[in-house]
Amino acid sequence: MPDRATGPVLGIESSCDDTAAAVLAADGRILAEAVASQADHAAFGGVVPEIAARAHLSHLPALVARVMAQAGLGFADLAAVAASSGPGLIGGLIVGSGFAKGVAIARGLPFVAVNHLEAHALTARLPELQAGAAFPYLLLLVSGGHCQCVAVEGVGRYRRLGGTIDDAVGEAFDKVAKLLGLGWPGGPAVERLAAGGDARRFAFPRPLLGRQGCDFSFSGLKTAVSTAISAYQAGSLPAQDAADIAAGFQQAVADTLVDRAGHAMAMFTAAHAGPRLLVVAGGVAANATLRAAIQVACDRHGFRFAAPPLRLCTDNAVMVAWAALERLRLGLVDRLDHAPRPRWPLDAPDMLLA
Numbered sequence: 001m002p003d004r005a006t007g008p009v010l011g012i013e014s015s016c017d018d019t020a021a022a023v024l025a026a027d028g029r030i031l032a033e034a035v036a037s038q039a040d041h042a043a044f045g046g047v048v049p050e051i052a053a054r055a056h057l058s059h060l061p062a063l064v065a066r067v068m069a070q071a072g073l074g075f076a077d078l079a080a081v082a083a084s085s086g087p088g089l090i091g092g093l094i095v096g097s098g099f100a101k102g103v104a105i106a107r108g109l110p111f112v113a114v115n116h117l118e119a120h121a122l123t124a125r126l127p128e129l130q131a132g133a134a135f136p137y138l139l140l141l142v143s144g145g146h147c148q149c150v151a152v153e154g155v156g157r158y159r160r161l162g163g164t165i166d167d168a169v170g171e172a173f174d175k176v177a178k179l180l181g182l183g184w185p186g187g188p189a190v191e192r193l194a195a196g197g198d199a200r201r202f203a204f205p206r207p208l209l210g211r212q213g214c215d216f217s218f219s220g221l222k223t224a225v226s227t228a229i230s231a232y233q234a235g236s237l238p239a240q241d242a243a244d245i246a247a248g249f250q251q252a253v254a255d256t257l258v259d260r261a262g263h264a265m266a267m268f269t270a271a272h273a274g275p276r277l278l279v280v281a282g283g284v285a286a287n288a289t290l291r292a293a294i295q296v297a298c299d300r301h302g303f304r305f306a307a308p309p310l311r312l313c314t315d316n317a318v319m320v321a322w323a324a325l326e327r328l329r330l331g332l333v334d335r336l337d338h339a340p341r342p343r344w345p346l347d348a349p350d351m352l353l354a
């Protein structure tokens with residue numbers, strides 16, 4: 001097997017509710033990309049794993065055919081095939097990695113089992129983003145499934161500085177949206193409602209504020225929002241009060257992220273000399289109030305702030321193919337019996353390279 005990509009790589013993402021495929025050239029240029037979001041979960045107020053897995057199965061063949069056609073390539077032209085193989089919902093991971101392995105077997109291609117978190121972590125290094133994300137840098141990953149600060153020191157060299165001890169931040173947005181009857185996914189709806197609200201009216205807690213380290217906690221904040229809403233009779237929450245609650249919640253999250261990211265930046269600076277860069281990734285990075293707050297925190301701590309465009313912050317397959325390219329450059333490929341796994345921390349023994 002070739003130990004580095006000498007041609008294009010196909011990447012597949014299916015770890016949660018987005019089915020995605022992308023083809024990248026060996027130098028990282030994006031040749032084609034597509035995402036099929038699953039609307040099927042809205043009626044349930046959250047992702048239903050079994051529905052997600054079946055939807056991946058039905059979307060994936062056409063999606064892969066589409067990106068291959070867009071790239072003007074056949075499977076025989078590929079140098080490798082990659083798929084998110086964890087962490088995530090196991091049904092979807094099995095569908096995506098099984099599909100990628102099928103192509104690899106049929107064409108005798110190397111297979112790369114990509115860690116989804118590594119894919120988020122390395123996205124800022126995509127050549128066309130010109131983010132100049134040279135190692136080391138600090139990653140703040142804020143999504144529906146993850147909330148953590150990681151020192152990214154190289155491919156396979158990750159130090160987790162802290163993370164949530166209960167809910168992920170996007171999960172908190174989704175739960176608050178549900179409490180306010182805003183539908184799903186909740187983040188964008190909460191942000192829209194908060195725009196017309198007074199953030200000072202409701203005094204919600206800022207969990208772990210000032211505490212050592214950079215762990216996060218959002219369950220107490222979520223409970224406080226729930227308590228505030230339950231003070232109203234069902235169906236009688238005035239529109240302005242709902243907006244004030246949304247704004248108060250969002251501001252509590254902003255203050256928490258600024259404080260926690262500030263600690264992470266101090267921890268990073270203590271351990272690394274040289275340029276300081278904070279990269280944000282994950283769907284919550286779409287929130288303008290949070291982005292602005294993190295930018296201010298970066299200015300305060302002398303960090304440059306980089307946020308990939310939104311389509312590459314949320315789940316996508318470009319990041320999967322790119323992480324595979326980074327691994328292939330180091331001669332890393334995976335066996336076809338590599339088992340996808342629901343839990344796969346970035347600092348797991350099989351992730352770390354010396």
Ligand code: KG4
Nearest residue numbers: 143144145170187188282283284287314315
């Ligand atoms: O990264 P992502 O697409 O999927 C994973 O969870 O991996 O992130 C989705 C999360 C959802 O919880 C969604 O509510 C949240 O990102 N989100 C937002 C916004 N847009 C998406 N949260 C706050 N404000 C937003 N504008």
Ligand code: ZN
Nearest residue numbers: 120143314315
């Ligand atoms: Zn993700």
